[in-house]
Amino acid sequence: MTAAAAPANPPIKVLLADDEGLVRSGFRVLLDLEDDITVVGEATNGAEAVDQARATRPDVVLMDIRMPRLDGIQATARIAATRGLEQVRVLILTTYDTDEYVFDALHAGASGFLLKDAGPAELLHAIRVVAAGDALLAPRITRRLIGQFASRRTAARTAEDRLAVLTEREREVLALVGQGLSNHEIGAALFLSPSTARTHVSRAMAKLGARDRAQMVVIAYQTGLVSPAL
Helix, strand or coil: CCCCCCCCCCCEEEEEECCCHHHHHHHHHHHHCCCCEEEEEEECCHHHHHHHHHHHCCCEEEEECCCCCCCHHHHHHHHHHCCCCCCCEEEEEECCCCCCCHHHHHHHCCCEEEECCCCHHHHHHHHHHHHCCCCECCCHHHHHHHHHHHHHHCCCCCHHHHHCCCCHHHHHHHHHHHCCCCHHHHHHHHCCCHHHHHHHHHHHHHHHCCCCHHHHHHHHHHCCCCCCCC
């Protein structure tokens, strides 16, 4: 008697939110070719994105910033605040050199962002990373932009007030999360096991009231634990 094959993981459910039909069609054609990704809906504006998120419960919303009726930032905030959608991750589409909304989007609950001119492989990677619960903040220029806006908008804020709830180890972990390190990399840097590093990350996230690692990155910049790249 042969052993039964392990059940395959369900495909990543993606909701497309963009007011340009050609953009949505291009994304759908690409994503429909992937066995582990399925498109569950499309929205032409932010209000529709919120409604579709409630109806389809996607794993990832690919969200444009500039849309009519409700922009991507407002839609992201509504999705993040909706009961039952806590596990929905929003991946913002942005143009790094013109958007001043990146920090607002992450603060609203986005899990990361992708440049609108990204190639197919980069888009697929971004969706899988965000669906897995990680933050997508890799492009150096975009990370610098986050740091600039975070520091500018919170210059009068006292870091100690925000960080007082953390232990010294949790502060170290927060700084490393802000630098984009994974749990394995944090563990190696602090001579901890990956599971112990993950525990510290989870505890810091809970104490700070952060939705996910992306918001921890923003907090790391806000409080000065990570400085904007020059």
